[in-house]
Amino acid sequence: MSDVLAPGAVIGIIGGGQLGRMTALAAAPLGYRCHIYTPEKDSPASQVAEKTTVAAYEDEKALTEFAASVDVITYEFENIPVDTVQRLSELVPVRPSQSVLAVSQHRVAEKDFARDSGAQTAPYRHVTSLDQLQEAVADIGRPAVLKTCRFGYDGKGQVKIMDETDLAAAWASLKSDDAVLEGFVSFDKEISVIVARSLDGSCTAFPVAQNHHVDHILSTSTVPAAISEATEQTARTTAVALAERLDLVGLLAVEMFVTGDGGVLVNEVAPRPHNSGHWTQDGCVTSQFEQFVRAVTGLPLGPVDILFPTVMQNLIGSDVDQWKALAAEPHAKLHLYGKAEARPGRKMGHVNRISVS
Structure with a gap:
């Protein structure tokens, strides 16, 4: 394929x-070099990449120079201006596209998209x-959760609506006029699927x-999941359907709930590598991460x-202080992120414990 990027x-x-x-580390064995664009000095990615541009996402001159220095552009988180990605896409291929980014940046847009794609979700308004x-509370009922539509993660930008909750206070605390109310659902498990889709349209779900x-x-992710074969298949098929309808090139993480009858409800999507992967x-x-690189460069x-x-x-905050013991633990694979300061709630690294029989 002519669109495949050579080493x-x-x-x-x-x-x-x-x-x-971790994407840059996975790109190197395949012969690719990485150029990071970030406003942050001494970022985790810059420590392992060939080059870094430290500039604001709105810096047109820096963006133009960045685009001229690379062969393809992707992103490792979705809270970046769509206008920035649009501008870059006029200069060099951006994968996933800005249309995918726009869906993932807005909670109502992503839920509408999931519903329109045939997936099930919790009730929302x-x-x-x-x-x-x-x-909305009168319609959906309590308990529920009120979330900002943009820029919320790891529990930030949301408030529970319980029987005793004062709605005026809850609304004021959110500090946003763009929100979604989601009904609580009874679920047995939280699961996720990472799906990759390449330039040729081929799809593979992890x-x-x-x-x-x-x-x-997120504290732990366990694989295989303790779910039925039918639920596993439904979850993977749902993730593939979303990726295909988005015309995705790259990775899509789909977070889901498993209901008591084995059904699957889509919660959130993210067009990038994901903590649960x-x-x-x-x-x-x-x-x-290797799959991400393969997808955006056109490799099989x-x-x-x-x-x-x-x-x-996950190693959150001071958990990272256990690094020496974790490094000595049999069948534990330690991955640290190079962050200088451990703060409460900050992801500092993770450890994969593999079962060898």
């Missing part, structure tokens, strides 16, 4: 976080005023990860067979 090509990565770091919130959150932050670095034939996608049952544990 030696440069991948531009917008964002300097740990996902960019778009809320832009206190009056609309009151109407095995389902079963996720456990603590204080709204870190298990693939040591437990899968192809890691999510790799196989996703499970090599070892794996439990990924």
